[in-house]
Amino acid sequence: MERVADPMAVAARPKAARSETIAFLLMLAVIVVAPFFVYPVFLMKVLCFALFACAFNLLIGYGGLLSFGHALFFGWASYVAAHMAKVGVISLPYPAGWRLWGWLVIPLPPLSPELAILFGTAVAALLGLVAGWLAIRRQGIYFAMITLALAQMMFFFALQAKFTGGEDGIQAVPRGRLLGLIDLNDQLAMYAFVAVVFLAGFLLIYRIIHSPFGEVLKAIRENEARAISLGYKTEQYKLLAFVLSAALAGLAGATKTIVFQLASLTDVHWSMSGEVVLMTLVGGLGTVFGPVAGAVVIIGMQNYLASFGEWVTVIQGVIFVFCVLMFRRGVVGEIAHLLRIKL
Amino acid sequence: MIEIFGIPSTALFGQLLLGLINGSFYALLSLGLAVIFGMLNIINFSHGAQYMMGAFAAFLLLQYLNVNYFVALVLAPLIVGFTGILVERLFLQWLYKLDHLYGLLLTFGLALIIEGVFRDLYGASGLPYRVPDALTGGQNLGFMFLPNYRAWVVGVSLVVCLATWFVIERTKLGSYLRAATENPTLVRAFGINVPRMITLTYGFGVGLAALAGVLAAPIYNVSPQMGGDLIIVVFAVVVIGGMGSIMGAIVTGFGLGIVEGLTKVFYPEASNTVIFVIMAIVLLIRPAGLFGRRA
Numbered sequence: 298m299e300r301v302a303d304p305m306a307v308a309a310r311p312k313a314a315r316s317e318t319i320a321f322l323l324m325l326a327v328i329v330v331a332p333f334f335v336y337p338v339f340l341m342k343v344l345c346f347a348l349f350a351c352a353f354n355l356l357i358g359y360g361g362l363l364s365f366g367h368a369l370f371f372g373w374a375s376y377v378a379a380h381m382a383k384v385g386v387i388s389l390p391y392p393a394g395w396r397l398w399g400w401l402v403i404p405l406p407p408l409s410p411e412l413a414i415l416f417g418t419a420v421a422a423l424l425g426l427v428a429g430w431l432a433i434r435r436q437g438i439y440f441a442m443i444t445l446a447l448a449q450m451m452f453f454f455a456l457q458a459k460f461t462g463g464e465d466g467i468q469a470v471p472r473g474r475l476l477g478l479i480d481l482n483d484q485l486a487m488y489a490f491v492a493v494v495f496l497a498g499f500l501l502i503y504r505i506i507h508s509p510f511g512e513v514l515k516a517i518r519e520n521e522a523r524a525i526s527l528g529y530k531t532e533q534y535k536l537l538a539f540v541l542s543a544a545l546a547g548l549a550g551a552t553k554t555i556v557f558q559l560a561s562l563t564d565v566h567w568s569m570s571g572e573v574v575l576m577t578l579v580g581g582l583g584t585v586f587g588p589v590a591g592a593v594v595i596i597g598m599q600n601y602l603a604s605f606g607e608w609v610t611v612i613q614g615v616i617f618v619f620c621v622l623m624f625r626r627g628v629v630g631e632i633a634h635l636l637r638i639k640l
Numbered sequence: 641m642i643e644i645f646g647i648p649s650t651a652l653f654g655q656l657l658l659g660l661i662n663g664s665f666y667a668l669l670s671l672g673l674a675v676i677f678g679m680l681n682i683i684n685f686s687h688g689a690q691y692m693m694g695a696f697a698a699f700l701l702l703q704y705l706n707v708n709y710f711v712a713l714v715l716a717p718l719i720v721g722f723t724g725i726l727v728e729r730l731f732l733q734w735l736y737k738l739d740h741l742y743g744l745l746l747t748f749g750l751a752l753i754i755e756g757v758f759r760d761l762y763g764a765s766g767l768p769y770r771v772p773d774a775l776t777g778g779q780n781l782g783f784m785f786l787p788n789y790r791a792w793v794v795g796v797s798l799v800v801c802l803a804t805w806f807v808i809e810r811t812k813l814g815s816y817l818r819a820a821t822e823n824p825t826l827v828r829a830f831g832i833n834v835p836r837m838i839t840l841t842y843g844f845g846v847g848l849a850a851l852a853g854v855l856a857a858p859i860y861n862v863s864p865q866m867g868g869d870l871i872i873v874v875f876a877v878v879v880i881g882g883m884g885s886i887m888g889a890i891v892t893g894f895g896l897g898i899v900e901g902l903t904k905v906f907y908p909e910a911s912n913t914v915i916f917v918i919m920a921i922v923l924l925i926r927p928a929g930l931f932g933r934r935a
Contacts, residue, residue: 363741396907431920434927438683438740439879443923446876449869450916457909567872571748578745610756617749621742622734 316638320586328492337488338556343596344495345553350576350588351502352545357574358583359506360538361518362433365441366448367546367573369428370421372565373451374547378417379467379560380460381408388460410473410481414494414551421547422540424451429539433532436521448570455565466561470554487556494552498545503585505541514538546573575613578620581627586640590628647905653784659901660894661790661859664797665691665852667893669874671801672848674883675808678821679841682732682743687874688867689754690846693720694853695862696758699769709772709858713796716854717847724846728839751868758864766861793855800851801890808886817841876919882932892930 331340349371356362385407393399408416432443455461462468472481481487505511516524517531524531554560563569572595580591595613602609620627626634633640669687676684684690697716701707707715727750735743771789778787808814820827820834828834853867860866881892896915903914910917922930 363744365744396909431923434923435879438677438744441741441744442683442875442879443919445872446879446916446919449872449876450913453912457912571752574745574748607756607760610752611760614749614752614754614756617752618731618746621746621749622731625738625742 314639316633316636316640317585320640324586324589325496328496332485332488337484339596339600341488341491341556342553343592344491345549345556346573346576346596347589347592348495348498348552349546349549350573350580350592351499352542352549353573354577354582354584354588355502355505355545356538356542357577358587359511359518360514360535362535362539363437363441363574364432364444364539364542365567365570365574366428366444366446367542368565368567368569369444369448369451370425370543370546371550371553371569371573372455372560372562373424373550374417374421375550375554375560375564376417376455376461376467377420378413378551379470379554381405381416382410382413382473382555383407383467383470384460407471407473409477410475410490410555413473414548414555417551417554418544418548421550422544425540425543425547426536429536429543433535433539445567445570448565449567452562452565452567455562461560461562464562466559467554468559470558470560472555472558481555491552491556494548498548499589502545506585510534510537572613575617575620577627579616579624579627581630581633581640582625584627584629584633584640587627587629594628649783650785652905655901655905656898657784657786657790657794657901658904659898660794661897662900663894663897664794665856665870665893666874666877666897667801667890668797668848668852668855669870670877670881670889670893671804671886672845672852673874673878674886674889675804675848676842676845677883679817679838680728680732680736680743681740682735682747683740683875684842684845685744685747685871686727686751686754687747687846687849688869688871689751690720690724690849690867691853691856691870692758692862692864692867693723693754694850695769695857695866696762696853697850698854698857699767699862702769709854710774713851713854717850720850720853721843721847725839725843727846728842732842733835733839751871755864755868762864764864766863766866769857769862771858789858793859796855797852800848801893804848805886805890873915876915880915880919880922880929882929884929885931888929888931 328344349367353364353367356364385405387403387405389401389403390398391401428444428447431447432440435443456463460467472487474480475486475490479486479490481490506514513524513529513534516527517529517534521531550564553564576591576595577588578591579594580589581587598612599609602612605612624631629640669691673684673687676682676687694716697719698709698712701712701715702709731746731750732743735746775789775792778785779791780786806814808817816827816832817837820832820837824834856866877892877896878889880896881888883889896918899918900911900914904911907914
């Protein structure tokens with residue numbers, strides 16, 4: 298990428314950390330207070346997409362890898378979580394001859410929501426391992442095209458596979474009881490759970506970015522050849538970043554499924570991949586809080602402009618063009634630049 | 641009835657022909673992508689939308705100006721190519737000094753705008769476009785029935801692809817183009833107007849997409865989302881072929897169309913995904929693509 302990180306990153310280290318702490322506390326306060334003023338379901342949607350965008354940003358903002366297929370992890374995790382929460386029985390196909398499939402059936406009961414979400418996340422990580430292993434063989438634009446193509450392939454699998462319900466999706470997924478104790482049908486309990494998942498994911502990403510691993514990742518983004526010459530096995534770093542990003546995107550998708558009690562083709566479609574790119578771009582590539590701000594803006598926009606129908610797509614397109622041409626830092630990146638702080 | 645591998649020959653050749661037609665579109669579109677990428681270093685995500693615009697241009701020319709198919713085949717690519725030139729002048733020219741990915745993001749946004757506007761104006765359902773009278777009917781070849789229009793599509797796209805290859809690889813203009821791809825600064829120093837060449841190249845690539853759109857109009861319905869999914873398949877084709885070679889793009893396009901057609905005969909469930917699977921295999925064996933040069 299063009300240097301997406303702000304140029305003062307190195308200069309303002311100690312002060313920077315404080316600005317991030319303040320921003321985090323502000324965000325925390327908003328998350329706690331918001332459900333008393335805003336419709337909680339809308340907030341939960343925002344939080345799920347914010348986590349999705351943060352996961353995506355881990356890859357583009359810190360690894361310099363533009364994945365155009367993140368809906369693959371988001372959508373498949375949501376299918377798996379929905380299936381595990383509603384049905385439970387796993388049927389794995391194995392080839393048993395030309396155009397014949399045998400089925401390995403693992404009879405599980407419907408799982409509690411946290412286990413269903415964990416299942417979804419694990420499957421997303423596994424898919425991330427395979428997709429990443431293929432995609433990191435090429436750089437830059439090819440990487441984007443490969444991830445997009447792989448996601449499209451898995452879209453067709455989702456369309457054809459039996460357990461996904463094809464065009465209908467998986468509906469009426471039970472929210473269930475968290476750890477068998479807390480009834481998630483209660484809107485505020487559900488909200489609290491989503492908020493905790495989001496914050497855990499957010500802090501994990503923050504930790505990853507500021508770990509030695511994250512530093513190497515940034516070095517690869519800036520100059521891969523140099524990182525290789527310094528002895529780093531950059532492919533392994535990129536692959537791990539990809540798997541982490543996929544798993545967290547899966548966590549977001551699986552959580553969203555439990556909230557909305559629905560997994561559908563929309564979540565695996567390429568337009569979903571485009572949306573997460575847009576959120577991150579609007580908020581600010583390579584900023585910690587940018588994807589969250591971007592998710593608020595885009596989901597809010599979709600919510601309030603829903604009556605405009607097709608024009609929402611057009612408006613999203615216009616925002617894309619505008620951001621690329623004159624707003625490449627994004628909302629948070631621009632604020633950080635103006636206040637000369639790190640966010 | 642003749643049978644091959646237990647499949648009636650008419651079905652086999654029918655699907656092969658369909659594959660060849662899809663291959664024509666893959667070839668024209670990936671050729672346009674490769675030409676644009678060579679000069680602009682941008683992956684043109686709006687290529688699918690511009691293909692759709694070509695089909696719509698033909699449809700609207702017929703509807704409102706009563707312009708027939710053959711005139712539209714020339715006029716529509718010119719019109720859409722001109723809009724491409726505007727896009728390059730208004731938007732893309734500001735991105736050349738940035739990372740390539742911004743070009744991808746911008747053209748993705750453009751694709752959303754174009755498709756959204758067309759969907760709003762003309763609805764999501766397809767609009768019919770009649771096969772021109774001169775190309776209706778077909779030939780009975782004994783082993784299969786060959787509709788004239790389908791033969792025409794394959795023929796036109798082959799001629800256009802080969803002509804493009806000839807211009808780029810064998811003429812003076814093409815040598816300027818190839819030189820500017822390698823080293824634009826040096827070519828400018830020789831007094832050649834490289835920025836204008838870049839603009840015209842984008843217009844040409846977009847025109848190719850529009851031409852494919854006009855060819856497709858009588859086969860598939862003219863609809864706003866006709867390009868959206870197609871472009872992703874074309875991306876996979878481009879990854880398989882590698883964008884380094886013009887002939888590579890043409891051969892891969894036709895070849896994969898045929899493979900897809902054969903899959904429809906022998907393993908229909910996989911026909912949607914076969915090109916992506918091939919892409920994965922090619923990435924494993926030859927990461928740079930079949931005709932690609934290692935970057």
